[in-house]
Amino acid sequence: MNKPVEITKLSPKDFETDQEVRWCPGCGDYAILKGVQMALANTGARPENTVFVSGIGCSSRFPYYISTYGFHTIHGRAPGFATGIKLTNPDLDVWLVTGDGDGLSIGGNHMLHVLRRNVDLQIMLFNNEIYGLTKGQYSPTSRPGLKTPSSPYGSVDAPLSPCVFALGAGARFVARGIDTSLKELPITLARAKEHKGASFVEIYQNCIVYNDNVFGEFTEKKTAQDTQIHLKDGERMIFGKDIKKGLRFNQDKFALEVVILGENGITEDDILIHDEKNRHMAFMLCEIEAPEYPAVCGVIYCNPSESYDHSVTAQIEKVKETKKADFNALLRSGRTWIVD
Amino acid sequence: MNKPVEITKLSPKDFETDQEVRWCPGCGDYAILKGVQMALANTGARPENTVFVSGIGCSSRFPYYISTYGFHTIHGRAPGFATGIKLTNPDLDVWLVTGDGDGLSIGGNHMLHVLRRNVDLQIMLFNNEIYGLTKGQYSPTSRPGLKTPSSPYGSVDAPLSPCVFALGAGARFVARGIDTSLKELPITLARAKEHKGASFVEIYQNCIVYNDNVFGEFTEKKTAQDTQIHLKDGERMIFGKDIKKGLRFNQDKFALEVVILGENGITEDDILIHDEKNRHMAFMLCEIEAPEYPAVCGVIYCNPSESYDHSVTAQIEKVKETKKADFNALLRSGRTWIVD
Amino acid sequence: MSGQPFMKIQNSAIQELDSVVVRFAGDSGDGMQLTGSQFSVVTALEGSDLSTFPDFPAEIRAPVGTTFGVSAFQINFGSVEISTAGDEPDVLVIMNPAALKVNIGNLRKGGLIILDEGSFNIKNLKKAGYEINPLDDDSLSQYDVKRIDITKMTVEAVKEFGLGNKDALRCKNMWTLGLLLWMFGRKRQTIIESLEQKFASKPELAEANIAALNAGHAFGETAEMSYALHRYHVNRYKEEAGTYRTVNGNQSLSWGILAGSQLAGLKLVLGSYPITPASPLLHTLSGLKEFGVVTFQAEDEIAAICAAIGASFAGGLGMTTSSGPGIALKTEALGLAISTELPLIVVDIQRAGPSTGLPTKTEQSDLYQAVWGRNGDAPLVVLSVSNSTDGFDVGIEAVRIATKYMTPVMILSDGYIANASEPWRIPDINDYEPFPVKFHKDPEGFHPFLRNTETLARVWAKPGTEGLMHRIGGIEKDYNSGHISYDAVNHQKMTDVRKAKIDNIANDFPLQKVSLGTEGGKLAVVGWGSTSGAIHQAVKRARNDGMDVSHIHLRHIWPLPRNLEELLKSYDKVIVAEMNAGQLNTLLRSQYLLDTTLLSKVTGQPFKIQEITDAIIENLGGIK
Amino acid sequence: MSGQPFMKIQNSAIQELDSVVVRFAGDSGDGMQLTGSQFSVVTALEGSDLSTFPDFPAEIRAPVGTTFGVSAFQINFGSVEISTAGDEPDVLVIMNPAALKVNIGNLRKGGLIILDEGSFNIKNLKKAGYEINPLDDDSLSQYDVKRIDITKMTVEAVKEFGLGNKDALRCKNMWTLGLLLWMFGRKRQTIIESLEQKFASKPELAEANIAALNAGHAFGETAEMSYALHRYHVNRYKEEAGTYRTVNGNQSLSWGILAGSQLAGLKLVLGSYPITPASPLLHTLSGLKEFGVVTFQAEDEIAAICAAIGASFAGGLGMTTSSGPGIALKTEALGLAISTELPLIVVDIQRAGPSTGLPTKTEQSDLYQAVWGRNGDAPLVVLSVSNSTDGFDVGIEAVRIATKYMTPVMILSDGYIANASEPWRIPDINDYEPFPVKFHKDPEGFHPFLRNTETLARVWAKPGTEGLMHRIGGIEKDYNSGHISYDAVNHQKMTDVRKAKIDNIANDFPLQKVSLGTEGGKLAVVGWGSTSGAIHQAVKRARNDGMDVSHIHLRHIWPLPRNLEELLKSYDKVIVAEMNAGQLNTLLRSQYLLDTTLLSKVTGQPFKIQEITDAIIENLGGIK
Ligand SMILES: Cc1ncc(C[n+]2csc(CCOP(=O)(O)OP(=O)(O)O)c2C)c(N)n1
Ligand SMILES: Cc1ncc(C[n+]2csc(CCOP(=O)(O)OP(=O)(O)O)c2C)c(N)n1
Numbered sequence A, B: 001m002n003k004p005v006e007i008t009k010l011s012p013k014d015f016e017t018d019q020e021v022r023w024c025p026g027c028g029d030y031a032i033l034k035g036v037q038m039a040l041a042n043t044g045a046r047p048e049n050t051v052f053v054s055g056i057g058c059s060s061r062f063p064y065y066i067s068t069y070g071f072h073t074i075h076g077r078a079p080g081f082a083t084g085i086k087l088t089n090p091d092l093d094v095w096l097v098t099g100d101g102d103g104l105s106i107g108g109n110h111m112l113h114v115l116r117r118n119v120d121l122q123i124m125l126f127n128n129e130i131y132g133l134t135k136g137q138y139s140p141t142s143r144p145g146l147k148t149p150s151s152p153y154g155s156v157d158a159p160l161s162p163c164v165f166a167l168g169a170g171a172r173f174v175a176r177g178i179d180t181s182l183k184e185l186p187i188t189l190a191r192a193k194e195h196k197g198a199s200f201v202e203i204y205q206n207c208i209v210y211n212d213n214v215f216g217e218f219t220e221k222k223t224a225q226d227t228q229i230h231l232k233d234g235e236r237m238i239f240g241k242d243i244k245k246g247l248r249f250n251q252d253k254f255a256l257e258v259v260i261l262g263e264n265g266i267t268e269d270d271i272l273i274h275d276e277k278n279r280h281m282a283f284m285l286c287e288i289e290a291p292e293y294p295a296v297c298g299v300i301y302c303n304p305s306e307s308y309d310h311s312v313t314a315q316i317e318k319v320k321e322t323k324k325a326d327f328n329a330l331l332r333s334g335r336t337w338i339v340d
Numbered sequence C, D: 001m002s003g004q005p006f007m008k009i010q011n012s013a014i015q016e017l018d019s020v021v022v023r024f025a026g027d028s029g030d031g032m033q034l035t036g037s038q039f040s041v042v043t044a045l046e047g048s049d050l051s052t053f054p055d056f057p058a059e060i061r062a063p064v065g066t067t068f069g070v071s072a073f074q075i076n077f078g079s080v081e082i083s084t085a086g087d088e089p090d091v092l093v094i095m096n097p098a099a100l101k102v103n104i105g106n107l108r109k110g111g112l113i114i115l116d117e118g119s120f121n122i123k124n125l126k127k128a129g130y131e132i133n134p135l136d137d138d139s140l141s142q143y144d145v146k147r148i149d150i151t152k153m154t155v156e157a158v159k160e161f162g163l164g165n166k167d168a169l170r171c172k173n174m175w176t177l178g179l180l181l182w183m184f185g186r187k188r189q190t191i192i193e194s195l196e197q198k199f200a201s202k203p204e205l206a207e208a209n210i211a212a213l214n215a216g217h218a219f220g221e222t223a224e225m226s227y228a229l230h231r232y233h234v235n236r237y238k239e240e241a242g243t244y245r246t247v248n249g250n251q252s253l254s255w256g257i258l259a260g261s262q263l264a265g266l267k268l269v270l271g272s273y274p275i276t277p278a279s280p281l282l283h284t285l286s287g288l289k290e291f292g293v294v295t296f297q298a299e300d301e302i303a304a305i306c307a308a309i310g311a312s313f314a315g316g317l318g319m320t321t322s323s324g325p326g327i328a329l330k331t332e333a334l335g336l337a338i339s340t341e342l343p344l345i346v347v348d349i350q351r352a353g354p355s356t357g358l359p360t361k362t363e364q365s366d367l368y369q370a371v372w373g374r375n376g377d378a379p380l381v382v383l384s385v386s387n388s389t390d391g392f393d394v395g396i397e398a399v400r401i402a403t404k405y406m407t408p409v410m411i412l413s414d415g416y417i418a419n420a421s422e423p424w425r426i427p428d429i430n431d432y433e434p435f436p437v438k439f440h441k442d443p444e445g446f447h448p449f450l451r452n453t454e455t456l457a458r459v460w461a462k463p464g465t466e467g468l469m470h471r472i473g474g475i476e477k478d479y480n481s482g483h484i485s486y487d488a489v490n491h492q493k494m495t496d497v498r499k500a501k502i503d504n505i506a507n508d509f510p511l512q513k514v515s516l517g518t519e520g521g522k523l524a525v526v527g528w529g530s531t532s533g534a535i536h537q538a539v540k541r542a543r544n545d546g547m548d549v550s551h552i553h554l555r556h557i558w559p560l561p562r563n564l565e566e567l568l569k570s571y572d573k574v575i576v577a578e579m580n581a582g583q584l585n586t587l588l589r590s591q592y593l594l595d596t597t598l599l600s601k602v603t604g605q606p607f608k609i610q611e612i613t614d615a616i617i618e619n620l621g622g623i624k
């Protein structure tokens, strides 16, 4: 890798493998795959320096379809593997693919700690609110009452909000995307890649077989403008087809509310300005939910701090500067005596 | 248990066992043990209907010292056991004792899900920011730079805030206490017991051997009034020896700030009123930290919803009302044929 | 019917068969599982013995037309005793080129192929990886191929209902089923009823499917001559009198454990996490709330077993279900259940490993894990399920042992019998002797590790009981007080008593019987679990051929039956047949120092009868 | 010196001893570990052979004066070869009544007790559970008791430094050490230096401790007559020439694995989670950043092993360390490492089980788990560490095998040798042959499961390499392409090749040697791991007594050495001695059908030489 290589810009197609894609026809995973391939091409990623790590689930089959290095590991544990890879070779660009079951049920703890430690990874959590691969049981993000093979009378579990959880875990980058929003998703993923540290991206993904249209409320193309808000740092949180809706902080209720510009004397000044670095705002934005609020998409929080792999490496380098690595001397440290 | 028993009020001493307490002299666990015994006595708890479940750690030795039923399980898994106990017999009053390692490192996922599901338990997390039992390695709540046997050059891990994590997990009751604050702790624990659902109580606990005085900044009795705030629902968040400090929400910074009544025109009206049911406020209160802010103690968030064990039981009872349990009929359901 | 000259029959006469193996194969979207199970139901209702083997792909819905998207369902039925789904199909029903490609290798030479010619178009051929249409070369010349344009005829048959093309094509399987029903002289009524039920809310679909079914049936009648089709008859199997149903291994096991909990008078509490092929146990029990069953879908396998142990601590019957990788995760907690001596049912529906392996394929490779896979000296009881119906009795036995001896019991089943169905003479729960648990109540001299001197079981005192408050955990306990103890002599004593307790359970097990054959002789084939059918048939045939071979099939893996050593040593030679690299074999050798011969198969597929027959012949020196 | 009439000596003469066992015992706060290790250092520096056994309580700081708060340190040293810390102490140093209570049972009859009379007050006696002061009845009459008011004399000695009472009393251990140094004629200088270093910032503490040390020493001189104290001399042991140090099992193993990674030219990446008694490996390696070692304290054992496997995938040497319950949690991930055929070092420092068990006590009960404890057919390599110094070579060997064969290697050590120290002739790293890893670079015909035809190892191609992008995982892989494969025949082939690869490693292991004795004969004692010292001594003594017995000690647990069967069968009888309920025994019986005799001990304590001697005598029929 020392000789100068001519870097030819790759296209999304260059990131395809020869393996037949084995998701159900119509599965949202196809669109995400395309979005990732676009993001890789757009950001000039090199296949040989890129690693996709996943757990187990439909979503976790992802690495087989990307012509980079890939490790399809075991259920829920991808963050451990990814951490090991990154600590061994911090130059690699490591992506983590997981599902709501893989990443939040069995793998919730590893997700928690990889976010807390801030390991430099791009983490994509495909949230279809269901266990796809095992044929449709409810997951930690499933809505209450959902009838599935393991909840024939309706689930009584309270669902988790992935982004709220991520913030609670101390994530320094939290974003959200929608499988079929192929205009926005590659941009969000590019931001994730650019961010040094753990970038958490929840992607709403439609499982056409076991949980079809669960996000239909706000993914419907026709009404999307009124049901989604795409955040931009430093800009007022205004949305809607007529660009007339906005998010305001109501100090009395101590909560966000949707207001209409021009109604009840609401002006632009009332609308909150998105501040990517404000954790309190991020919590509020992650908590609000359709249909009362718009689905919040794009980069919700981005507030970098030193990444774990960087700190670990830096500490080692610092010690190396002051201590010589002399193995024989190590063995002879402390009290020794000579027999002759 | 059907015959009428004369309930004699028990004293804290009645909750002691004959086992010699084996913590280090001066360990904060002693004070907490006393606080719990007081809370049990005060709330009229019955030893035979009470179960203490714990994982592994110094803190997790707790059940041996309480004369109720007790299960000292394995590292990090107490929430699973407690859930099983509660689902089997929802009439039992189940307490969970864990540490920052047990409950947030290896057991983080179970903590996440027991909070999300809202199982009716009192969860006490003894946070000493260290692994006590294994002799002093850093934990997920240890401060950066801490030198321990496993971080001889200083820890590079970013710490987790237990209460923020709990809120992120969807906890419906979040509180905080201090080991030696024996006036407040039993009250907070009584509130936890009263709350139906998972009650999460972080208790700052001093490990005199491996992390002595790590909370000294705000636990020092002399300055406590200025460095701690004890929340009361519906009351303004005012504190300080002269009752002159208060917490205000600064809309421009979109953050809480400590203000002094009477300075810069600050009046009582500027001070936030604590609302136990407001999640946004709870997040902010959990996030603020000494020394810039006071240590926030007492019940931070309490917003009940149906507990998991209750929902599960109710669903079963509802099915029982409509379906008869006939085992022979079950076996004969579907297609059968007769050979004769 | 393997062995019968299936094809050598007189025209137009109805041929009488002892047994026949039919395999339906098509794309995942072709509804082969439904077709197969409907065919099974009818076959069962008409009294044949049968065994089925659903063989579906790992993908939820693989791309249409690909080889890895092929789904198959095999049924073996007969007027004679059937105990496997059959080595090789006699009849292969093929819905697309990929299905042919994947399944042809296994068809009996001379076997019958019924295929949908309409699906053999260029697109499908390419997807299946055929360069040349196999209908156009002589690659199928050794078989009797019936090329029928099922696609076209189905579309024709349902035309009047105005379905879209997709829905119309979905009726192909019913057309095919109709033809098969005609071939084997089976009635359509049950299927018509179930179609009406299934599509109650969409009557046009019900009608179209029924029309297709009838059309397929009618086709048989009319095309008999032109296509040289034949009809066959398979008689009723003379079973014991009683009410029957079909059941698969996961069902019978779920019900068995529930039955056990009822006989013990305990609330059943299942902690589980979905995993193939064990999820159906969770599904089944989740639907049985009227029995007060609590099912807890935990966040992972560890929480699942911990909740089950917690349930037992609280006085319920804790149970947990999984497959190999999930069972691996339960290892640490299982040690706690052993150390605290709580009853617990652990079910392992084995699948092909190591690691993720082949999740939808079968194997018996978790025996080591079950018997030996823990830290410390940590003995427990291991039982195994031998066929689709056996789970009921094994389940009851497991609960009886777990509660009587205060011990975890591990039940090993596998992916093959989990999904395979067999007819089952439905038992009457009232015929089973209840074994109600007596919780300890007496505070006098109580401590939690007080033991029954006979069973060595400790007392079970549940929270809520006055005066019996106690604390237990995974640290070693004092034999005499139940308190924590670091004492050296005590640790030896406790280790010994834990071992003695489990060893002694052998005295509560029935003596090992010879499943087929004689005590003593030239050769015994020893098996355990789902290999039972194949071994049984192979030994039966060999014995019919005059060979001196017997079949011994183990239900009790640990402790081993107390007469097993003597029994095995009464044969000149012992073959251990198993679907792993030799795990029971290692166990038996270590216990009995017996020079066994291993017959190992690790393909993810069940044994064929022939494979066992070959081993028998080889081991008898080719001589009978 | 066991066996020598220790007490029958002439007054005032210096008695020459071959070896002696001294045990220091006191409260956790009495500094016994420090005293013991300082005494060891001096002893080592003066050239005796030695072996130590720190025996501390499970509690961090148990309440003062309780029996469960007793901390002890035993040292066996001599001019002869020492290989265990000694069966029974000859000299017992007692700092409080609880220490007496806990330790007296093990003192050799006639042994010497030096006790701090000042601590035998009512409060302490009560805490220790003594109703009557044992100094006042005749319970100690079989021993030679020296009652010295160490408390008082220490306080006296340090008075001039103006310490508080607590700090003053903390010097008691140095006073005692001074006395012991006088008794055994050892120099004080090294200890004085280390005290000065330790208390560099608190010179008054340094001075006080030194004063106490000197006072204890002086007391010996002056009180020799009045207390009938004696002096002893233990000569140098004639060791091989070289530079020596003391080392414990965790140190030597940490360094061995690091050495291995250096010889392989790989970055060492440790993923670990603290657990007794394995944590010191994490601690040691965390301090060696100058070697580029990465240590990752994970959130649990699962993440720890996953990070290690990830490290190996990325081209580092992944390593993970734990003890039984933690190893149990790694089971599932270990299956993935086996399935993906990545090198990995897994260290299990065994402790007494099952479950939490006795965390600070030793046992060898994870052998089953190591060899067999996984789902699926999942073979790997298992090595074991036999003493405190052996870990260095075992560590190097493990790395060599792991990287050469692309396989996980499990190393079994245990709590006894983890903490016990022995003198070690420090090797020169340059004497070891490097075995640099050659990563695959060639895209020509590349796929990730291309195998070396000789070793059967797959290629190791690391991310970052151009043209070798590939994807691996736990699903079965095609032998010829490395892609996912659900093919039946392929699964058999892959299962076979995984097994063959591991089996073949036996050819890379040295032939099993007889540690002591002859090839063939009446009796062999087979052991593995930390029992080596006790077996060695017992066999040595028995042979000296003319018995025909040999010692065979295994380092290679799986695969077993290729000549082991033949070797074992060359003896009339084979005893398998192990600290578990018979795990190696089961393994050997299953492999060789050999009718071994088990000598099992499960007390959390190492074997005594005598226990093995008894078994030898019994098995030789009492005749030599
Ligand atoms: C240890 C273990 N437990 C359980 C499973 C079974 N399993 C595979 S994927 C999965 C859930 C997948 O859900 P999710 O992560 O949401 O992925 P999706 O299929 O929905 O994309 C489960 C339970 C497994 N493979 N391994
Ligand atoms: C599976 C397993 N892993 C590791 C350990 C070792 N261990 C025991 S307690 C503990 C950490 C305890 O820390 P914490 O929960 O903070 O409790 P504390 O001792 O500080 O009260 C660890 C790592 C164990 N017992 N079991």
Ligand code: SF4
Pocket: A022, A023, A024, A026, A027, A028, A029, A058, A059, A128, A132, A133, A206, A207, A208, A209, A210, C060, C061
């Ligand atoms: S089951 Fe759902 S998530 Fe899985 S591939 Fe099919 S549509 Fe996608």
Ligand code: SF4
Pocket: B022, B023, B024, B026, B027, B028, B029, B058, B059, B128, B132, B133, B206, B207, B208, B209, B210, D060, D061
């Ligand atoms: S080590 Fe720390 S937490 Fe543990 S008992 Fe001692 S003081 Fe308490």
Ligand SMILES: [Mg+2]
Pocket: A057, A099, A100, A101, A126, A127, A128, A129, A130, A131, A132, A139
């Ligand atoms: Mg999902």
Ligand SMILES: [Mg+2]
Pocket: B057, B099, B100, B101, B126, B127, B128, B129, B130, B131, B132, B139
């Ligand atoms: Mg702690």
